[in-house]
Amino acid sequence: MDPRYSAQDIIRCDLCEIHVVQSHCELCQVNLCKSCVGEHLSTSTKTHRVVPYKDIALTRKFPKCKMHSKICELFCEKCNIPVCSSCLTSGKHKGHHISDILQKLSTKRKDIEKELKELETIIFPKYEKIALGINTKKSNLETHYRKETAAVIKQGENLNRVIDIIVNKRKSEIDVVKNINLAALNKQENCITKITLEVQQTIVYLKKILQSSDIFAPSKIKSTNVKFRLLPLEVNVSLPIFSPWKISTKQLDQMFGSLSVFSISKEEHGRILDTPNVASSPTAKQLPVLEEPKIISTIYTGNSLHSVACFIDEEIWTSGNGCIMRLYNLHWNLLKSINSKSRNSPGDIAVMRNGALVYTDTNAKTINVVTKKKIEELIRFQGWKPDSVCSTSSGDLLVTMDSDDGENSKVVRYFGSTETQTIQFDDKGHSFYSYGHSKYICENRNMDICVSDYGASAVVVVNQAGKLRFRYTDSNALNFAPRGIATDSQSQILIADCENHCITILNQDGNLLSYINNCDVYLPFGICINSKDNLVLAELSSGVVKIIRYM
Structure with a gap:
């Protein structure tokens, strides 16, 4: 080998x-x-x-x-x-x-050598550069989102601090009222105790006289029963009720803050290949409208009604023809009656955030607030007549009004008695509202201002800045006659269609959702929504107030 x-x-x-x-x-x-x-x-x-x-x-x-x-x-x-x-x-x-x-293979070899050179000298370095750039972007991304997450946490802490302050304030208010009520009851108790002691002493004395051997002793006694028969006035304390403002997840989410619109794009040598993917914030789940709304309470007032307003669910203010504004509970009991200051019929009523009743006096050209002791004039107008009024989430008042000259109509916002905003014309100088017919007003949860314009057979909605969002005219109705208007926690807009005997429900963008046309609704006029998202409806001629569950 x-x-x-x-x-x-x-x-x-x-x-x-x-x-x-x-x-x-x-x-x-x-x-x-x-x-x-x-x-x-x-x-x-x-x-x-x-x-x-x-x-x-x-x-x-x-x-x-x-x-x-x-x-x-x-x-x-x-x-x-x-x-x-x-x-x-x-x-x-x-x-x-x-x-x-x-x-052939030699030619192919040269082609491969050229491809290899391009891969080594051009393509591969570009991929390395892109990879390095991605790592840098990832690092910057981590830093950015740590910062944004910290901002969200800080906002949550701020919100918790504000809530704690509000909770402590309400607790203090409750303690103050409790002490006032307790002092009143203690005072009455001391009075009753004193009188009870006198009664007991009188009883003992009278028994002693009756048992006495002195036959002339009873003739010396003067009756004190007249004094004791007149019982002292009974002290009834009006217990305050905390009415929590119903806060929807969507509303709180909007108040908390939101992320700005973001996009993702792909680029090659500076040229965008793909269109941006725009993020859209998830909308809160919409509660469905019941197919069969139900009447859960009925109040028979016996008076023609134009407006209703409620601050707590158990009590409802009403007004109509005549100068008297009445407060009812859900058991048909009349709790309070108040005459307007001028003895004119109120144009509209509303309840402010502090629970005070306000009303418009069209003839006297005033807005008045009802305090515990008296009626105070809040605003007096010159050249304008106030019509409808509502209280906003910020504590302002929104008022619809017509001019004395019979030509103009507008909405004005007031902080106290100070005018802060006027809404009258669109971008083309045309008036938003018709003149001379009743116009009810309310504020939606997204700060839109909603007005039912009976004269125009339309609902006019503008944003907080006074820019037109939409006008709604019901093409399905034979003669759309909008009167009272209100909004609920879902930002749905409810309109009393008087002549069609129904309630029209729109979403916040003016799209028709449903009708409430059962529940024996007849000539619906004034409406409002209570904290449980139930509809409070006043019928014009029957004088009936109906509370309807529709969601």
Whole structure:
């Protein structure tokens, strides 16, 4: 055994199959021993390429034809495959352009070298740069969102502090009222105790007289029962009730704050490939309107009604024809009656955030507030007559009014008695509202100002800045006659359609949602919404107040 080839002794010459391989023909892909090399070179007219066997790994390996088991020395350009000489003689590639396989592979090799150079010098560095940029953006993203998360947490802490302050304030108010009530009851108790003691002493004295042997003793007694029969006035304390403002998740979410619109885009050499994906904030789940609304309470007032207002769910203010404003509870009990200061019929009534009743006096051109002791004039108008009024979430008053000259109508916002905003004309100088007909007003949860304009047979909604959002006219109604208007916790707008004997329900964008046209509704006029999202409805001629659950 030749020690130089001991590691590959099994590899023999392909011709003699005896001697150890020393050479290799690249063209024929055969292994040759030293003695067979000459014979192999002389057996063909081909230009063989014989190399030392130890360099075989560096040599090119020609493909073998699967059909003829020969080395493919040629390449068919049309079929794009390597071919052998037998493939050509078979006629299968007749008329095809045939090239030398080494020449073809050399051209292909140059193409690969160019691609490799582009990958190494241009493409790969760009990907590295992009990857580095992504890491930088990720780092900046983490920093940014840590900052935003901290801002949200801080806002939550601020909100909690405000809530704690409000809670402590309300607790203090309750304690003050409690102490006042308790002092009044204690005073009455002391009075009763004193009188009771006198009665007991009188009883003992009278018994003693009756048991006395002095027959003239009874004649000396003067009756004190007249004094004791007159019982002291009973002290009844009016217990305050805390009425929580119903806060929806959507409302609190809007008050808390929101993320700005964000976008994601893809760019290549500065050119945007994709349109931005704009984030839209999720809307709060809308509570469904009942298919069959139900009357849960009815109050028979016996008076023609124009307006209703409520501060706590158990009590309802009403007004109508006549100068008297009446306060009822849900058991039909009349709790209070108040005459307007001028003895005119109130134009409209509303309850302020502190529970005080306010009303418009169209003829006297005033807005008045009812305190515990008297009626005070809050605003007096010159050249304008107030019509409808509402109290806003910020404590302002919104008032609809018509001019004395019979030409103009507007909405004015007041902080106390100070005018802070006037809403009258659109961008083209046209008046938002008709003149001379009743217009009810309310504020929606999104701060929109909603007015039912009977004269225009429309509901006019503007935003907080006084810009028109939409006008709603009911094409389904034979004669849309909007009167009272109110909004609920879902920012739905409810309108009393007097002549069609129904309540129209819109969403905050003016799209029709539903009607309340059962519950024996007849000539609905004034409406409001209580804290439980129930509709409080006053019928014009029947004088009936109905509380309807519709959600």
